[in-house]
Amino acid sequence: MDSNALDEILRLMVAAGAGVVIGINREMHGKPLGMRTLALVAVGSAIAAMTAIDFRGLGDHPDALSRVVQGVLQGVLTGIGFIGAGVVLRDPKSSTIQGLTTAASVWVTAALGIACALAAWHLVIAGLVLTLIILFGLGWLESKIFPDT
Template identity: 30%
Template structure:
């Protein structure tokens, strides 16, 4: 036990201290990676492990150089490590995907960035800080995810197109129906067909996954002057 403490608390970078820090980094990367893997994210278990270990290696190199090459004693050990924070943005950007007007992967991109910082902290021997950091990250990804889904309803974007006769083209009755069905309106478009004396009302809306689309269509069909109704997912 005393030998292990000496390795963990040592300021000198040796193969023993490097191995210990790599193992700790592997463990912490696994914790966050497993959480992302359960959510079927593009950056999952292996990605987070590699980011954590890679960041640890960079930090070890940054500390090792001035310790080993005495002529570089005035060098800044944080200079190489700082490039990880800026460079990790490329991986984070790769985890962000856009599906039409919907964007996914922002949370995973953030977890990638955080794991890079955790790996640097482990490489610098800041074990307590690393453990606290990963604990807070896992709390944010699990407990706060449940909190967010409970108090903030997840919505998908849809386009509602309502064609009505010209004399019945009032937006307020449609808004009343949408409000009744707990539909959030983002924008409204208007298009008039002079020849057919009809107006097309286009609504970009956010709907909950539990909403009954068929019921929404039936309510809109009951509005005076309705000619046609269409509801589609935005791709």
């Protein structure tokens, strides 16, 4: 196995790990999407992005590569919205909406998967840390500020 293949496997493993870590928070709060689902979202996004950027001959054509990467980003992040929409519930009687944080977690996880595919490690680390601070830290703060919600 060449070093390029090992690098790609590492990218997929980091994407899966990011999804698992975010999924732990969702599992802890009894949400419908957890570790396995978010790991799959991240890995799937990474595979889609890596397949596009590694397509034969595109590296020699920067304009074509740019258009392909843009298309993959747009397609993956739009498509992921449909998964996120599946966890959003609206209760017209109480005028409440639930599941938006979980839906946003799906979207962020897909973006992290793409960042892993592009080996944008600084964005992966910063994005994952910020996501965990938002999910764990702000969740705790929110419960202190708004205890009745």
